[in-house]
Amino acid sequence: MSKITIYHNPRCGTSRNTLALIRNTGIEPEVIEYLKNTPSKQALADIVAKSTHTVRDIIRAKEAIYQELDLANPKWTDDELLDFMVKHPILINRPIVVVDNETARLCRPCEEVLDILPLPQLKAFNKENGEAVIDENGKRIV
Template sequence: MSKITILHNPRCSKSRNALAYLEEKGLELNVVKYLVDTPSKEELIKIIEMLNITPRELMRTKEDIYKELNLKDAKSDEVLITAMIENPKLIERPIIIKDNKAVIARPLENIDKIL
């Protein structure tokens, strides 16, 4: 059975719910508190590829820092990825990864797509 990784923010209710959902299933988990243990550029690019989305689709566009950094006008994926690494609060959560697949657990039922 492969280990499941969750990019988790303990202060986020959606993230806590996703973690509880996975724990209820008795799965072996690797919990990554991404605000502390931020993914590298390579890891973030791989996650974006696994999610099959654009870097902007992984961003929390309602965060103040998004507006402060004027990211809505950023045209380059490179700029967006760098912004997420420097400001991990911008990364949408929670992200669940299993094997080479990933989902954003919003709604929670998305998790079932990769289990």
């Protein structure tokens, strides 16, 4: 069986919906609440390397500290941005899902996770807001 890890913020609806979609396959993922258990700089670099994302893609620009630190400024290197994410984990965009320690994806919107899950959806699924994502046959609604 595949190993799935989700870097999760339980206060985030997108993260909660992504976690629920993973569980809807019958898999119980490893859940890392990254605000409590911040990944190391190397772990974040590994996530980027296993994904199609850049370091800037996985930094959360909506946080006040992003503006305070002027992180939009291109002067910051990827290495420096990773340091900021370790020091201020609220800057880590979420949720990030890693499958079999090989593939990583920022799952915004939550439906992004469907492209990397190794098992099909078992039943219908609606997001917290009621939007249908998976039909009664376990198929994605487009």
